[in-house]
Amino acid sequence: MAKKDLNNHAFPINLFAGKRILIVEEDYFVADEARRLLEAAGARITGATAPFAIGMIDPEITDAAILDIRLDGEAAFLIADRLYSFRIPFVFATSHVDAGVKDSFGGFHLCGDLHALGDIALALFSTKHH
Template structure:
């Protein structure tokens, strides 16, 4: 665990969109260990949009790109308008993202806790 990052991330509220239960479970544990609080996880695009419509509060979002066969970008656009920094979690790497999102932090699956804390710090500092 990267302890210095953990301090910086203490209390950070993270919105998670991830359709694979086991992957979501692991991410949840990692985020809890980092001292973050979790919003979600939303496991479908529709569910994520529903949560956004209900005045969702979050400091940063970690979005799986392919959510149960749907692409997550409509959710990403809404988050961007709200000014919430976005991290994309994907097995594809940057190649799986449309060019418009290439500036965003990418969390390549499978990821370690250091990867998660690193990308969170980067995304939060960038905003």
């Protein structure tokens, strides 16, 4: 199997290059794998659990966010509201394939797959989507 070249600018994941991304994901291993791949693509990652994420949102240090839709209680929506108030782009994602995330919440699958992360990059940064 050929190694995927993250320096190939044809990969949508390279839209993360130079961006400061907040990842709020309950599954540590999923968040860590996504962090590793995004850092390899040139992103700077901040990870947080739901209780601390709201306090970490700052438009001066956050370019975009990936939120786990399955955070406890209303946490994901409180974080989303704060991001929205600062006009920081974000997507809802889940590491659970069977979670049934509604399309209105993004419906992205957060995992260590470059294609999935590329879809998230396009949603956050592609001028076609803004």
